Amino acid sequence: NAGVMQNPRHLVRRRGQEARLRCSPMKGHSHVYWYRQLPEEGLKFMVYLQKENIIDESGMPKERFSAEFPKEGPSILRIQQVVRGDSAAYFCASSSDMDSIGYGYTFGSGTRLTVV
Amino acid sequence: QQQVKQSPQSLIVQKGGISIINCAYENTAFDYFPWYQQFPGKGPALLIAIRPDVSEKKEGRFTISFNKSAKQFSLHIMDSQPGDSATYFCAASSYKAAGNKLTFGGGTRVLVKP
Numbered sequence: 001n002a003g004v005m006q007n008p009r010h011l012v013r014r015r016g017q018e019a020r021l022r023c024s025p026m027k028g029h030s031h032v033y034w035y036r037q038l039p040e041e042g043l044k045f046m047v048y049l050q051k052e053n054i055i056d057e058s059g060m061p062k063e064r065f066s067a068e069f070p071k072e073g074p075s076i077l078r079i080q081q082v083v084r085g086d087s088a089a090y091f092c093a094s095s096s097d098m099d100s101i102g103y104g105y106t107f108g109s110g111t112r113l114t115v116v
Numbered sequence: 117q118q119q120v121k122q123s124p125q126s127l128i129v130q131k132g133g134i135s136i137i138n139c140a141y142e143n144t145a146f147d148y149f150p151w152y153q154q155f156p157g158k159g160p161a162l163l164i165a166i167r168p169d170v171s172e173k174k175e176g177r178f179t180i181s182f183n184k185s186a187k188q189f190s191l192h193i194m195d196s197q198p199g200d201s202a203t204y205f206c207a208a209s210s211y212k213a214a215g216n217k218l219t220f221g222g223g224t225r226v227l228v229k230p
Binding site for chain 1: 122152157158159160161162205216217218219220221222223
């Protein structure tokens with residue numbers, strides 16, 4: 001049973017380009033969370049999704065950022081017109097229905113985005 | 117207030133010593149307090165967690181102490197080993213909140229010297 005899979009592991013984009021980060025949850029998990037980690041800082045919640053629904057996007061910047069978790073396929077975090085301040089590690093986590101009531105969830109290894 | 121404050125930012129301990137990391141929170145609705153361990157280039161991994169109905173939880177060399185009245189909790193790593201060198205994050209969430217969103221502390225970088 002593979003863990004949470006994120007790709008790419010590293011992504012370099014020029015300012016103004018689009019970044020697409022993918023997350024495949026663990027098998028049987030229907031809850032996906034995205035977090036951002038700036039250098040030397042803790043993780044900050046961005047968005048929580050279930051299949052085809054955004055449940056909580058209170059941590060998402062109002063502009064340029066969007067997320068989806070379609071019925072089929074991975075969850076996608078999309079950043080349009082990237083700026084240098086978007087450079088960070090982006091982590092995805094997933095949980096089952098049981099986990100989501102408070103027993104912790106599993107993180108992927110992250111995508112490290114560098115904007116040049 | 118959703119903030120979780122963690123200290124110290126970094127810690128150096130000799131092999132066999134005790135590492136102690138402290139966290140404080142403000143939101144009394146928090147009722148789940150996990151600790152995560154993160155190695156460079158990896159995602160955080162759940163280490164141990166506690167709920168406020170107990171004051172202490174121990175798993176192997178790792179112990180969480182919880183003080184509900186002071187709104188503080190701490191991680192103790194007993195008999196620290198070089199392999200414990202990592203960044204440790206405390207976190208908190210609310211059982212009642214939709215989706216179990218975690219609020220993380222700023223992290224503590226622990227270095228265990230052989």
